[in-house]
Amino acid sequence: MRPRSGPTVEHRVLAARLRMLRERAGVSLQAAAVALGAHPATVRRIERAETGLDAHQVRVLLERYAVPAAEAEPIMAGIAAANLPGWWHRWRDTLEPWRQEVIGIESSAALIRTWHPALVPELLRIPAYEAVLCRALTGGSRRRRDQHLELLAERRRRLAERGAALWALMPAAALHTDVGGPAVMAAQRAALEEAAGLRHLTVQVLPLDSPPHPLTGVPPLHLLRVPVAEIGDRAILEIPGARVDIIDEPAAVMDYRIRLDGACAIAPPPGSPLPPPLPSAGPEDNRNTGKP
Missing domain, CATH: 3.30.870 (Endonuclease; Chain A)
Known part of the structure; x- marks a missing residue:
């Protein structure tokens, strides 16, 4: 499992593909959870990239969705990269x-x-x-x-x-x-x-x-x-x-x-000069005039 540091784009892509494959197959969150032997919230977290990808769970889901091998193999092959921590880790x-x-x-x-x-x-x-x-x-x-x-x-x-x-x-x-x-x-x-x-x-x-x-x-x-x-x-x-x-x-x-x-x-178009700095206040401008 990837140490949590926020999902990378690679992780998000695989998670989104799992969601789209489930929806394409007409499988509900509940039915997907039954296949995993887990709660529907677990499937939801997988699809939202809120938890690291487990190869066994992903394979079970792909089989439940009847995903052809040619389509499933790239997903399985991408799990390791998707679980790597982001550079900001x-x-x-x-x-x-x-x-x-x-x-x-x-x-x-x-x-x-x-x-x-x-x-x-x-x-x-x-x-x-x-x-x-x-x-x-x-x-x-x-x-x-x-x-x-x-x-x-x-x-x-x-x-x-x-x-x-x-x-x-x-x-x-x-x-x-x-x-x-x-x-x-x-x-x-x-x-x-x-x-x-x-x-x-x-x-x-x-x-x-x-x-x-x-x-x-x-x-x-x-x-x-x-x-x-x-x-x-x-x-x-x-x-x-x-x-x-x-x-x-x-x-x-x-x-x-x-x-x-x-x-x-x-706004002025890109490339326009920046507005000039405001003039600095001189000694006369800073004197106390006694007025509020």
Whole structure:
């Protein structure tokens, strides 16, 4: 069995195929469970990739579904690879279950679209910027923060290595929120300008005077697309209060995609210069005038 660190895409694909084969054969969850000598919840967990794949159980299910040998053999041959831990396994002790699931999908996504209503989106943050946010928003030990920064760097490296497309949208307010002081913000701005020139990265910034748009008031949102038929698009919504919704229902995902498309259409086109920094307040601007 694979140590639990969130299912890989290979695991998800085999689990989805088992579900589709059961449905194609017209076999109910109850009937599949009887064949295994288990509870229907066990079959459901197998089909949702919530538990490691057991070769004996998979073979019993394939036989119950009357799957031809030519179709069953590739599934059986793929179990070992599907049970391997994901590359993020070494950080699993510092990751919430939802984040393990998201990284599992992200690691094979061909397209990642992301929106943050107040900050630079996570996958575009430089270490110094992210370190300040970690201290301010999550606290925790220095070791835990260091592990988070290591994981973020590895996610960025793998994203660039496989040439996955990242499309990020943020408001100009994100560039004026002082995270770490002028030096950190200048470095973050320079990193964004560099990112905007890379082929697989798209950066759009909504000006401060933009009118309301379809994502006004929407918390951080990520849309992930994996180029595998068995894996549908996912929408990840980071709700204030540390709650995260991972949405796979097609109509709901489409609604968020339409919202993101609408907001991107209002923003200046990709490749536009970043909004200039706000002018620094001079001594006269900071003097106490005695007025409220």
